[in-house]
Amino acid sequence: MTDLGPNKELVGIPGSRDALATPALILDLNAFDRNLDALTMFCGQAGLRMRPHAKSHKCSEIAKRQIAAGAVGVCCATLKEAEVMIGAGVPGVLVTSPIVGARRVNSIASLAKTGERVMLVTDNPINHLELAETARREGMVLDLLVDLDVGMHRTGTASPQAAVALAQQIADHPHTRFRGIQAYSGRVQHIESYDERQNIYNRQMNILRDALAQLSRAGLKPDIVTGGGTGTHDIDRDLGLFTELQTGSYALMDVEYNLVTLRKDAPSPFETSLFMQCSIVSNNAAGMVTLNGGFKCFATDGPLPKIQDKTFPGAAYDWFGDEHGKMSLALGTNETPALGSPVTLVTPHCDPTVNLHDHLHCVRGNKLTAIWRIDARGVL
Amino acid sequence: MTDLGPNKELVGIPGSRDALATPALILDLNAFDRNLDALTMFCGQAGLRMRPHAKSHKCSEIAKRQIAAGAVGVCCATLKEAEVMIGAGVPGVLVTSPIVGARRVNSIASLAKTGERVMLVTDNPINHLELAETARREGMVLDLLVDLDVGMHRTGTASPQAAVALAQQIADHPHTRFRGIQAYSGRVQHIESYDERQNIYNRQMNILRDALAQLSRAGLKPDIVTGGGTGTHDIDRDLGLFTELQTGSYALMDVEYNLVTLRKDAPSPFETSLFMQCSIVSNNAAGMVTLNGGFKCFATDGPLPKIQDKTFPGAAYDWFGDEHGKMSLALGTNETPALGSPVTLVTPHCDPTVNLHDHLHCVRGNKLTAIWRIDARGVL
Incomplete structure (x- = not known):
């Protein structure tokens, strides 16, 4: 049970975060x-x-x-x-x-x-x-x-x-x-x-x-x-x-907890460290592209996943079935994003989202530094 | 990767279905x-x-x-x-x-x-x-x-x-x-x-x-x-x-597809073969008990899981967090169901529900006859 998935060769390589085979659950170690x-x-x-x-x-x-x-x-x-x-x-x-x-x-x-x-x-x-x-x-x-x-x-x-x-x-x-x-x-x-x-x-x-x-x-x-x-x-x-x-x-934090005023004198003492990295897998329709993450990738009991990516300002996620998500581009976006482009999202409810995945891809900046198994995954 | 979970000793034993450690995803082979x-x-x-x-x-x-x-x-x-x-x-x-x-x-x-x-x-x-x-x-x-x-x-x-x-x-x-x-x-x-x-x-x-x-x-x-x-x-x-x-x-079928008129001349040509077996893990409140299956056990993108159990006529499921479900008993039910009692449910949306689990417990009648690994589980 030491399988680390399709990204294991990328550990330690500068810039490897953007090259990950996706969907990949990311832990920002900083x-x-x-x-x-x-x-x-x-x-x-x-x-x-x-x-x-x-x-x-x-x-x-x-x-x-x-x-x-x-x-x-x-x-x-x-x-x-x-x-x-x-x-x-x-x-x-x-x-x-x-x-x-x-x-x-x-x-x-x-x-x-x-x-x-x-x-x-x-x-x-x-x-x-x-x-x-x-x-x-x-x-x-x-x-x-x-x-x-x-x-x-x-x-x-x-x-x-x-x-x-x-x-x-x-x-x-x-x-x-x-x-x-x-x-x-x-x-x-x-x-x-x-x-x-x-x-x-x-x-x-x-x-x-x-x-x-x-x-x-x-x-x-x-x-x-x-x-x-x-x-x-x-x-x-x-x-x-x-x-x-x-x-x-x-x-870890998530979309749901980021909405909660956690402390009286320091409302947001914790940062989002957990992210989902998806990729654009289809880009044929106007104003939107398709991501490779849907109901099997994100917990659906809470709010929507939130796109958190400087590359796609104003973009929004919506469900697109079991395996796919819809990324609507901001109004006035004329350029079609390239196939394969990585897209970073904040997960809706972290606990049941983590449970969907087998690996945490640990990053510092743009480098994949380790892959940790989610070794207690499951309902037993 | 031949791990078959905590129920492997029960394969082939008459009546073993009721004795399963739960939550257990069930496939009714008939x-x-x-x-x-x-x-x-x-x-x-x-x-x-x-x-x-x-x-x-x-x-x-x-x-x-x-x-x-x-x-x-x-x-x-x-x-x-x-x-x-x-x-x-x-x-x-x-x-x-x-x-x-x-x-x-x-x-x-x-x-x-x-x-x-x-x-x-x-x-x-x-x-x-x-x-x-x-x-x-x-x-x-x-x-x-x-x-x-x-x-x-x-x-x-x-x-x-x-x-x-x-x-x-x-x-x-x-x-x-x-x-x-x-x-x-x-x-x-x-x-x-x-x-x-x-x-x-x-x-x-x-x-x-x-x-x-x-x-x-x-x-x-x-x-x-x-x-x-x-x-x-x-x-x-x-x-x-x-x-x-x-x-x-x-x-497999599920709550969602069971609502669809599938054929013009034979509206329900397929039967539910996939079930979730949960257990009652707390029974201290009036009119309800707690099951050991919640957001991590059932897909939450569709309808609610449906209790399908002769033992609990008129009972209804509702979400009770990541690990638990609430089973409301029918009005007029005076007896408190026993701790540990198994409860059978139809799953809401089969595809993302199966993806949450590692094993299918195959039964014929009340006997566990085999355990199959859900070997392609995951999002990769």
């Missing part, structure tokens, strides 16, 4: 490095630990750089992500979605037996017993966090009372250890207005505040209070409830 | 076989050859079964699809999107040198010269079809005149051979009303009729006239312009 530094500085000043979410990048090379930048570990959404990260030597893995069902729960045993500790969340006493029974059978102790629903009803215990009861059940079982609490609010992250986001989020976080007070009264003070995202990190700091943040998109 | 038979019978009676489009399934095992069912070859949208199909021994590969740019065109030489003939389309005299120069350098003759734009302006020559000129340029060059013409109309395929689809399509196909007449007058009668899809196959037969059909979705 912008990426600055994003990592910006979060490290922010969390350092706030006294928050970083456990960035690997579901955004699904790439162990990125995870290693996040650890090098001071993260205590990474979050994973799936067991495959956890397996890949642990296999690549990434420490501090927390699986943030409940793992349910006999075949899934059994795979956790093999993960935990790699020696590297893995932490899981659970939101249900039946699921806890399933996990604990596996741990008992394997002769090990599983580190568990209670997932708390703060209003989205996606996962999590339905109330602070249920969270405390589940924490007690975990603490009481000889094969599970209660490590902490998770409270994540997904949809709020993308609300563009800071004030509106803060208002909704603060109300949700009262549920977490209540749960923490009840846990404390029950003698179950959590080591770890984890949650937050790129959209709420500034608010998370002011709340003072979390011990660590699960920010993911900050490292 | 329905799939009937779909292949239905198209074979249709094309046999119509005197049309079949060159099904592999962009729908991206799976060489499916392509082999399409060949066994009488197809003369398969269509491919990308070079990787073509490489994988040829590598697996699938004959008659036609790449239906123009291949543009030095690195891409150079890869064609290695494809053509595998011995198995590959056919390409082109829509541009400059692109033809790029292809021809590669063929000359490699000492070979490339088989080319002219791609004709019939109104979508995605790819294709802008007029029948331009198509004839390009065909002549191909025929005149010692290293390229003119094999035929491609006319594909993408968006029309999904128009639900038969009559509306037929009206729009017939007007578009007048452009093809004109091009064929002009080619004939120029002494450039094409061997191959290729196009058509699952949505137009019945109309394509009546038109009498094509020598072969590029139908792809007929083998």
